[in-house]
Amino acid sequence: VVITEKENELISDTSPGTPAGEVLRRYWQPAALTAELDEQRPVLPVTLLGERLVLFRDERGRYGLMDRHCAHRGADLCFGRIEDGGLRCVFHGWLFDAQGRCLEQPAEPMGSRSHLHVTQRAYACVERNGIVFAYLGPGDLPPLPQADCFAAPSAYTFAFKGLVECNWLQVLEVGIDPAHASFLHRFLEDEDAKDAYGKQFRDEVGGGMPLTRILREHTRPTIDVSETSYGLRIDTTRDLSDVERHYRITNLMFPNAIVIPMSRDMTITQWHVPIDNHTCYWYALFTSFGAEVDQAAMRAQRLALYEVPGYRPRLNRHNDYGFDAADQRTRTYTGMGADINVHDQWAVESMGAVQDRTKEHLGKSDVAIIKYRKMLKAAMSAGRAHDAQGEPIIAVDLIGPANDAGCWREFDRERRLRAPWKP
Ligand SMILES: [Fe+2]
Numbered sequence: 001v002v003i004t005e006k007e008n009e010l011i012s013d014t015s016p017g018t019p020a021g022e023v024l025r026r027y028w029q030p031a032a033l034t035a036e037l038d039e040q041r042p043v044l045p046v047t048l049l050g051e052r053l054v055l056f057r058d059e060r061g062r063y064g065l066m067d068r069h070c071a072h073r074g075a076d077l078c079f080g081r082i083e084d085g086g087l088r089c090v091f092h093g094w095l096f097d098a099q100g101r102c103l104e105q106p107a108e109p110m111g112s113r114s115h116l117h118v119t120q121r122a123y124a125c126v127e128r129n130g131i132v133f134a135y136l137g138p139g140d141l142p143p144l145p146q147a148d149c150f151a152a153p154s155a156y157t158f159a160f161k162g163l164v165e166c167n168w169l170q171v172l173e174v175g176i177d178p179a180h181a182s183f184l185h186r187f188l189e190d191e192d193a194k195d196a197y198g199k200q201f202r203d204e205v206g207g208g209m210p211l212t213r214i215l216r217e218h219t220r221p222t223i224d225v226s227e228t229s230y231g232l233r234i235d236t237t238r239d240l241s242d243v244e245r246h247y248r249i250t251n252l253m254f255p256n257a258i259v260i261p262m263s264r265d266m267t268i269t270q271w272h273v274p275i276d277n278h279t280c281y282w283y284a285l286f287t288s289f290g291a292e293v294d295q296a297a298m299r300a301q302r303l304a305l306y307e308v309p310g311y312r313p314r315l316n317r318h319n320d321y322g323f324d325a326a327d328q329r330t331r332t333y334t335g336m337g338a339d340i341n342v343h344d345q346w347a348v349e350s351m352g353a354v355q356d357r358t359k360e361h362l363g364k365s366d367v368a369i370i371k372y373r374k375m376l377k378a379a380m381s382a383g384r385a386h387d388a389q390g391e392p393i394i395a396v397d398l399i400g401p402a403n404d405a406g407c408w409r410e411f412d413r414e415r416r417l418r419a420p421w422k423p
Contacts, residue, residue, distance in 0.1 A: 001370055003357040011376055012169045012354050014274045015050040019380035020169075023255050024049060025137035026385040028144055030271050030283035031055055031065060031125065032132045033159055035299075039309060043087065045078040049136060050276045054078045055125070056087045056098075063125035064098030065134050071102065071120045096120045130159030131283055142385055145230065145253060147393055148423050149269040149285040156421055158286040158298045163312045164272075164345060167354040168256065168280035172272040174344050175258035176372055178236035178248060179365035182219040184343045186333035187212040209399060214238060214246050221248075225368045229390030230254060231375070234368050245402040251393050252372055254386060255379065261397040265290030265415070268395075278353040281311065289419040305339055313345055321346045 014021035031046050032055050042057035045068065052068040054077045064087065070077050075091040082088075084104070086097040094115075095104040100122030102115040124135045128150055135141050144150050149157060164171050174180065190210040218238035226233050231254035238246040251259040257271040270284045286293060306313055315322040321336045328335025336342045362370060379386065396415075400407035416423045 001362060003360070005358055008354070008357040010380070011373055012167045013277055014168065015277065020376065021049055022137075022383075023376065023379045024274070025135075027137070027142065027255055028126070028133040028135050029256075029273050030131045030161070030281070031134040033161055033283070034127055034130050034132060035159075036309065037132070042082060043078060043080060047275045048134065049274050051136070053123070054080070054087070055132065055134075056080070056082060058082060058086055058098055060085070062098040063127060063132055064096070064100070064122060065125050065132075066096060066100050066120045066122040070094060071096075071118050072105075077120075094118075096122075098122070098125075129154045129157040129285055131285060137385075145257075145388055147230075147253065147259065147269055148267060148289075149259075149287045151421070151423055152287045153421050155292045156288045158293045158295045159284065160286075160299065160302050160306075161281050161283045161311050162306055162341060162345075163275075163310060164280050164282060164348060165317065165353070166279070166349045166351065167277055168272045168274040170348045170351055170355045171280055171282060171344075172252075172256055172258070173369045173372070174348055175260070175270065175272070176232065176234060176250070176252050176368040177366065178221055178223055178234060178250060178368075179219075180347070182215045182221070183333055184347055185340045186216050187338070188216075188331055188333070209240075211397065214240065214399075218246070221365075223365060223367055225371050227371070227375075229386075230388045230393055232368055232371055233394075239402060240399065241402070243402050244399055246397075246399050247408045248397045249394055249408050251395060252368065253393060254375060254388070259393045259395045261395045262286060264397070266293075289415045289423060291420075305341070313342060315339070315342045316345065317349050 011020055014024050029048060031048055032044055036044055037057050044055045046053045046055045046065065053065050054068045055065045057063050059082065066077065068077055070089040070091060072089065072092055072094050075089055077087055077089055080087040080089050084095055086095050086103055088095045093106040094102060096102055100120040102118040105112060105115045108114055124141055126133050128144065190212045221236045221238050224235040232252040234250045236248040240246055253259055256273065257269060259267060259269045262268045266286055266288050268284050268286055270282055272280055272282055274280050315336065321342050323335050325335060327337060332338060334343050334346065336346060394412045396408045396412050398408060398411050
């Protein structure tokens with residue numbers, strides 16, 4: 001599969017009016033964490049798919065996402081005042097509600113009705129489990145996807161985000177590449193599972209076997225990709241012996257999210273959302289099928305690694321991702337410490353702002369990436385959102401019998417039956 005420069009631009013460019021941009025706009029996209037609106041005051045600059053916007057929450061709790069520049073003479077609404085049922089521009093006091101209607105123009109003559117003819121372009125928002133989602137597309141609002149992260153009560157979820165300084169597509173493609181974990185995320189030693197809370201790839205997956213050891217010792221997984229109603233299901237298996245097999249089931253939730261296991265009880269739904277063509281945010285919604293999530297612990301753990309505002313990782317390309325030769329010799333494959341997000345960050349940013357796919361050589365382990373690109377191109381010509389209703393999205397990680405390829409479904413069924421909420 002050889003990609004031309006034109007095709008590479010076609011699948012990665014999400015600016016307004018581009019085919020890939022139109023595909024992403026037909027689905028709800030994370031615009032901000034609700035925590036970001038609580039930091040100082042509920043007004044936030046948001047750049048989404050190349051569009052410069054302002055997000056705010058009015059006094060009644062309604063979310064508005066509008067053009068950042070005031071319809072009057074273009075001043076920045078991010079400095080506006082939340083009052084009188086909307087966001088007021090501090091240049092001449094024009095007041096806009098969450099739907100972009102102009103309610104007041106207080107510098108115009110008394111009795112003027114000209115505000116009735118002014119609207120600020122605005123997009124619909126909905127808040128779920130700590131994330132404000134926005135719909136930037138045409139037509140009626142689609143439903144949110146049928147996914148556990150939305151079905152779960154908020155106490156069983158946790159939301160976070162991180163800045164990545166490259167194009168969204170190469171970040172998404174790492175999420176559907178199950179082979180890299182054996183290398184990029186390799187730990188040269190295993191740590192005690194009791195220290196693994198809230199961390200990925202550290203849980204025991206059964207039989208006292210830490211996942212770190214499985215990944216390290218079995219580097220050539222079998223990867224099976226099936227098309228589903230919601231996108232792709234990726235079955236990754238590693239034979240541990242003649243009788244035992246490691247099953248890792250991950251998913252692509254079309255167009256730009258993945259649903260993957262984090263531990264036996266928790267999954268991660270993670271969107272890769274373009275800020276513009278050269279930067280993006282990942283938004284993760286952790287979902288627990290077991291106990292309530294310790295949100296304060298999860299947030300504190302991550303705030304040690306990310307700066308607010310902006311959610312830029314403290315280890316980044318400006319400090320070589322914390323690379324340390326001694327760490328690379330003795331602890332981790334990358335030498336970049338134990339946080340797997342740092343590893344992924346390096347992998348995707350080191351490709352360049354937009355990966356030059358004309359020079360790549362894909363292997364068998366890239367099967368999901370190849371299928372995804374086909375799917376994206378098909379969606380560009382379809383000109384509408386796909387019907388995602390149907391199959392449940394299952395993300396699990398377990399050791400099961402080598403001769404029972406469906407054992408992960410049984411594991412998931414039992415986990416759902418045991419869950420304190422109704423998945
Ligand atoms: Fe990774």
